[in-house]
Amino acid sequence: MKHLLGVEELSREEMDRILERAESFAEVGRRDIKKVPTLRGRTIVNLFYEASTRTLSSFELAAKRLSADVVSVKSAGSSVDKGESLKDTVATLSAYDPAAIVIRSPYAGAAQLVAGWTEASVINAGDGKHEHPTQALLDVFTLLQRMDSLDGTGIWIVGDVLHSRVARSCLLAFRKMGARVTLCGPPTLIPRGIEALGCEVSYDLDGLSEADVVYALRMQRERMSESFVPSLREYAARYQIDSRRLGPRQLLMHPGPVNRGVELAPEVIDSPQSLITAQVESGLVVRMAILYELLAGSDRSQPERGPAPADTPTIGQPA
């Protein structure tokens, strides 16, 4: 694998490899010294055109745990705000000879474009409302910590599907792992034609009890003014996941940040069924695994990478 642009392009085999690798990094995370030297001397650039707390911090930390040099370029205060084009920015950053560029952009296809303009591996950290593949992989990883397989698992993704790259990537990833996916939300927020991706669509929560996993999406306030939903009150009345709607055996996920009291009732956020914190934990190890897979994985040649010190785990040895 050279790039991670979307779940769409990922094979099941590649997903399994990343998930396995993440498992071994989870082990590292339980040690006192959580750092491995795998990417020592290599540079990773985070290029973020959108505000992000968890994805950016997760990528930064993942790179640091792998001993890479990290630089994060955010839209505010960079040449991005001075009108420089994406292409020119990428050319500038490529002059540092980065091993990887992690990009978040408000526009679909930005990561793919960048991949055409640089020698570096490109990781899509969210492109418009298109894909957010690292989120989907960490969500799959989180679920596999709780169950052996997603085969036949019923997963309901509830909320603003129209504006959600998480929904698209998760739908594709869950399907590739064998799950049955239902998208649920108000008709104004379910894109026309989405069934073609191989999912069910429901406009109400009546059938929610069939779900093994309930994945709630963030409901943004600005949707009210655009007539997608009349009010948060009505939205919450119809679609909020609360303790009444969430069964005791159902798992709850959310990509964050959560609007307490809108898409999720406070009591379910803190319930034992909630995997929300586990998702954040998974984010770190899955992103380490992705960086590893792209930059040090088995099918890439590794010029002058010194032997790992004896006290580091053996993950990362070419297969």
Add this chain to the structure above:
Amino acid sequence: MTLVCRSGPPANLVVRGARVFDPRTGLDDPRDLVIREGEIAELAEPGGAPEIEGAESVEGEGLLALPAFVDPHVHLRVPGQEHKEDLETGTRSAAAGGYCAVIGMANTSPPIDSAAVLGSVRERAEREASIPVGFIANVTRGMDGAELTEMAELRDSGAIGYSDDGLPIANARVLRRALQYQRLAGGLIALHEEDPELSSGGVMHEGEVSAALGMAGVPAVSESTMIARDCSLALYEDAPIHVQHLSARASVEEVARAKAAGVRITCEATPHHLTLTDEAVRSLDARFKMNPPLRSEDDRQALIEGLRDGTIDCIATDHAPHAAEEKEVPFEEAAWGVTGLETAFAALYTDLVLPGVLTLERLIERLTCGGEPFGIEAPRIESGAAADVALIDPEQMWTVGEEGYESRSYNNCFAGRELHGRVLMTVAAGQVAYRQRSFALGVAS
């Protein structure tokens, strides 16, 4: 005269043994086509034309000699956006596609909304245009959709018609006034049909592909509902209208209904809407971004059927050049539009005629009649007519973009495609406007 171009030496040439095909005159036979002083002088039996002193002799065997094409919808970008195209490059691009006349749109910078701006572009065309150009003027001042331009003065100053193309006339009252005023001013109003509220934010066709890509969709009904509205207005005012770039089945159906009801309506479709669908957008390549967007296969089939049965009157390229930096950006940010003059015939010949979907006869009819709604007669290949001839090698295969483009811009949606049918030479208004570079000509001594 509503068409303008620079004057040059009239063509003197003999095309020997080409298959002369003009559906309007009914001729479809090998002929020696003699053009003398820019006029078609003779259509002799093969081998029947004499050597003419000073005339070029062109070996035409295996080639098609067609009436050259007329495009009612191109963007020449003058004034103000000469980094994309100008009158010289735009008309050269048209000539390279076999066109002998084009109609330029008025969404320039500033827009062509006054006689002063119109006069200046027409003057430039007299110096720079290698084929005749007709200029559209705006319907509303500054394309603001609110106040009418001085349509009568614009008409007197040479406007071939009116359009705010690029933008719809969203306000029905404004369009109604324009249709009424058209009775005084003359000329034809050409309409870019789009309900801006329904299309708001959209960047591609709304359907399965937009759902998968997470990009906001432009629903087909944003076009068809406006067509329905404007057909009602045109019927009520008994005013002629021309509907630009149909993209959807629902739109074809609205036009068919309107024609049956007696609305004085003509309409056009583009080569890209006739040959491509929104599936192309999966590549996320901004070369496939244009307005109206590429739609579904069902929509495409409806356009082809409309072209066959005459619901769609003519083919227009909506040639819309953009600079590289306006297209080498994420799809959602990219400028709208694709170039198309140089590939129109080859794309349609390759994708519709060769597979047997459309006859060559019908293709020629629809490529040549684009000026008729605006009062420009379709060219004919007959003795005494001004020479408007496209000489085409139907067998020649070429890769689009491989040798660059005559247009200043290269945002062509067929780039990299191998197409059949190469325009070798174009004679427009009696002047040789284009010769394909590798097409050697022997000059008779």
